[in-house]
Amino acid sequence: MHDSLLSLLPGPHDADRPWLNCYRTDERVELTGHVLSMWSAKIAGLITAESAPGDGVHVGLPPHWRTVAWACGAWLAGRTVLLGSGEEIDAAGLTPELSVAFTPEDLCDEAEVQVLVPTASLALRWPGELPALVLDGAADLMSYPDRFTPVSADADLPCLIDLTTDLNAGLTAGGAHGGAHGGAPRGSRPITLTRAELVSRVEAAAAAAGDRDPTDSRAVLVRRPGTAQALEEVLVAWRTGRTAVVLTPEAGDDVAAAAIRQEGITEGVAGAQTD
Numbered sequence: 241m242h243d244s245l246l247s248l249l250p251g252p253h254d255a256d257r258p259w260l261n262c263y264r265t266d267e268r269v270e271l272t273g274h275v276l277s278m279w280s281a282k283i284a285g286l287i288t289a290e291s292a293p294g295d296g297v298h299v300g301l302p303p304h305w306r307t308v309a310w311a312c313g314a315w316l317a318g319r320t321v322l323l324g325s326g327e328e329i330d331a332a333g334l335t336p337e338l339s340v341a342f343t344p345e346d347l348c349d350e351a352e353v354q355v356l357v358p359t360a361s362l363a364l365r366w367p368g369e370l371p372a373l374v375l376d377g378a379a380d381l382m383s384y385p386d387r388f389t390p391v392s393a394d395a396d397l398p399c400l401i402d403l404t405t406d407l408n409a410g411l412t413a414g415g416a417h418g419g420a421h422g423g424a425p426r427g428s429r430p431i432t433l434t435r436a437e438l439v440s441r442v443e444a445a446a447a448a449a450g451d452r453d454p455t456d457s458r459a460v461l462v463r464r465p466g467t468a469q470a471l472e473e474v475l476v477a478w479r480t481g482r483t484a485v486v487l488t489p490e491a492g493d494d495v496a497a498a499a500i501r502q503e504g505i506t507e508g509v510a511g512a513q514t515d
Contacts, residue, residue, distance in 0.1 A: 262305035269361035283313025285384035294337035296322030300346040303470035318391030324403030395436035459483040
């Protein structure tokens with residue numbers, strides 16, 4: 241069964257160019273498609289080994305390269321990416337099979353499995369002592385294979401549920417906030433997209449981006465406060481064959497300017513500021 245979402249993601253043979261560059265205040269990391277595929281495969285391996293399918297994999301992470309890798313890993317594993325705070329998830333009556341975050345406070349208490357990842361891009365383990373029964377989202381990944389056979393997933397399976405209440409955090413590719421069937425007002429929640437619907441949004445946004453600007457910029461700046469919006473813009477960049485340059489929330493205008501200059505970004509700059 242063909243899964244069109246998987247066709248948007250990097251694979252083990254995509255080593256010819258960077259797919260994802262991530263800028264923080266004090267660091268820059270570059271990942272080729274091959275490297276990002278390796279991380280995604282390891283994450284998918286951990287997800288399938290440590291948890292059974294449930295309401296979703298809670299990705300309690302802001303925009304960051306690790307956030308993209310965990311979303312890709314969840315999709316490879318045929319799981320739903322669940323965004324929102326523990327309180328929002330509990331209020332929705334959902335129980336994630338796994339929760340991953342940068343801090344213990346951002347983990348979902350009800351999740352079957354909890355994972356903490358370091359914010360430093362090159363860190364190989366969680367800094368300090370882990371809470372009881374919490375997995376290390378860097379060191380514990382090392383034992384999993386670099387390749388993963390994707391789990392067969394139906395096109396109608398939900399792949400992204402956004403429960404966040406931040407009005408700026410919703411999906412906006414294509415110029416509209418909307419739920420699974422479109423037309424929802426700005427800031428309405430929750431937003432649920434199936435695998436087919438997410439691909440359809442990405443395809444439409446990629447086509448619109450090509451119509452708006454025919455220039456040959458090799459990279460696209462992704463600077464958004466919301467994880468859902470950032471993930472979609474990363475997928476749009478990949479669909480158009482360009483590098484997604486993700487700025488983490490703490491990166492200021494000086495970092496954005498440096499990224500634009502260093503990455504040769506010539507389009508999408510007007511929309512690069514956070515709302």
